[in-house]
Amino acid sequence: MKTVSVKTGRPYEILIEHGILDNAGEYIRPLTKAIRAVIISDTNVSPIYSDRVKNSLEKSGFETSVFVFEAGESSKRLSTIEKMYTHLFENNITRTDIIIALGGGVTGDMAGFAAATYLRGIDFVQIPTSLLAQVDSSVGGKTAVDLPTGKNLVGAFWQPILVLIDSDTLNTLPEKFFKDGLGEVVKYGCIRSKSLFERLENENAKDFIDDIIYECVSIKRDVVERDERDTGERAILNFGHTLGHALEKLNDYTNLTHGEAVSAGSAIITRISESHGLTAIGTAQRIENLLEKYDLPTNSEFPLSDIINATRGDKKSTGKSIKFVFLKEIGECFVQKIDTADFGEFFGV
Numbered sequence: 001m002k003t004v005s006v007k008t009g010r011p012y013e014i015l016i017e018h019g020i021l022d023n024a025g026e027y028i029r030p031l032t033k034a035i036r037a038v039i040i041s042d043t044n045v046s047p048i049y050s051d052r053v054k055n056s057l058e059k060s061g062f063e064t065s066v067f068v069f070e071a072g073e074s075s076k077r078l079s080t081i082e083k084m085y086t087h088l089f090e091n092n093i094t095r096t097d098i099i100i101a102l103g104g105g106v107t108g109d110m111a112g113f114a115a116a117t118y119l120r121g122i123d124f125v126q127i128p129t130s131l132l133a134q135v136d137s138s139v140g141g142k143t144a145v146d147l148p149t150g151k152n153l154v155g156a157f158w159q160p161i162l163v164l165i166d167s168d169t170l171n172t173l174p175e176k177f178f179k180d181g182l183g184e185v186v187k188y189g190c191i192r193s194k195s196l197f198e199r200l201e202n203e204n205a206k207d208f209i210d211d212i213i214y215e216c217v218s219i220k221r222d223v224v225e226r227d228e229r230d231t232g233e234r235a236i237l238n239f240g241h242t243l244g245h246a247l248e249k250l251n252d253y254t255n256l257t258h259g260e261a262v263s264a265g266s267a268i269i270t271r272i273s274e275s276h277g278l279t280a281i282g283t284a285q286r287i288e289n290l291l292e293k294y295d296l297p298t299n300s301e302f303p304l305s306d307i308i309n310a311t312r313g314d315k316k317s318t319g320k321s322i323k324f325v326f327l328k329e330i331g332e333c334f335v336q337k338i339d340t341a342d343f344g345e346f347f348g349v
């Protein structure tokens with residue numbers, strides 16, 4: 001088993017092991033006085049994995065129930081949270097009981113938000129089953145739901161008490177979502193790990209997926225420990241995301257997945273920063289080659305002027321300027337604010 005300790009305000013461990021789903025109860029039991037555990041999962045994941053987690057929890061003495069919602073980002077909203085609250089109430093969940101998030105990032109973000117807010121906060125455990133959730137969203141304590149006006153606009157910082165990662169679950173993850181998660185994996189290589197980037201170049205990601213998860217989670221842990229509330233260093237995790245979010249918006253959040261948008265965003269921003277001499281020559285080409293190897297996009301059919309315009313409403317925007325993450329070279333990044341007044345000059349649009 002691989003273990004990563006996260007020393008946030010409320011510290012917790014991330015345990016990475018094949019088959020750990022069947023031992024969930026054993027690892028959770030010593031951490032809580034909970035009598036009841038509610039598994040929150042979606043309509044794709046629950047039929048495959050809920051029973052295994054439920055059996056394990058019951059073996060460890062928990063009374064269990066399962067709340068299932070319709071899979072997909074469109075469920076990530078307050079009306080689903082309200083249904084969760086009703087389930088929690090009807091199952092007599094008290095402040096000392098526990099929620100188990102079993103699924104992808106949508107499940108983790110929502111179950112975490114419900115845990116952060118129900119009875120002013122109860123404990124929760126993350127059992128991420130998508131690659132994106134295993135390398136990114138299950139770690140760091142950001143929980144949220146979408147509003148009709150934008151993604152992740154309502155949320156809370158709420159750390160889990162434990163994260164259990166079983167990469168065997170990726171065997172049932174549709175290829176499209178695996179690829180989506182790889183977009184974020186490439187991001188970690190770009191910002192903090194030349195060695196990860198090189199392994200992704202030289203080997204096939206699926207052949208060393210456990211190492212990938214461990215490396216990405218460790219990078220995220222390091223960043224989150226130093227900046228739990230996202231007021232500084234955590235911004236580097238946004239590499240490729242400012243343009244990526246703009247691309248998602250331009251595509252009306254359909255056609256292009258988040259990972260694809262981030263991939264294209266990473267390549268575009270690096271071509272630009274390289275042209276300004278901010279990034280070592282050849283870096284953009286290397287990123288393009290790697291993204292192409294994993295069938296991820298490196299560009300968009302939208303003109304750059306549209307993409308840049310669409311960044312203006314970005315959450316990371318202060319109104320007058322936007323923070324961009326640039327690479328110095330593969331594995332090394334920095335954050336720079338660009339005044340919106342200088343956009344024309346900087347982006348050449």
Ligand SMILES: NC(=O)c1ccc[n+]([C@@H]2O[C@H](COP(=O)([O-])OP(=O)(O)OC[C@H]3O[C@@H](n4cnc5c(N)ncnc54)[C@H](O)[C@@H]3O)[C@@H](O)[C@H]2O)c1
Pocket residue numbers: 042043044045048071072073076103104105106107109129130131132133136137138139140141142143144151152169170171172173174177180
């Ligand atoms: N909290 C954070 O820090 C953070 C970071 C990045 C992304 N996110 C959020 O994560 C969400 C995206 O996560 P996601 O891509 O995991 O979405 P998701 O939860 O919708 O999962 C993707 C799809 O895969 C299915 N699935 C998941 N695991 C499976 C498995 N093992 N077998 C079969 N099917 C499986 C799901 O049912 C869904 O259809 C977004 O809402 C995003 O905002 C949060």
Ligand SMILES: [Zn+2]
Pocket residue numbers: 184241258262
């Ligand atoms: Zn992302």
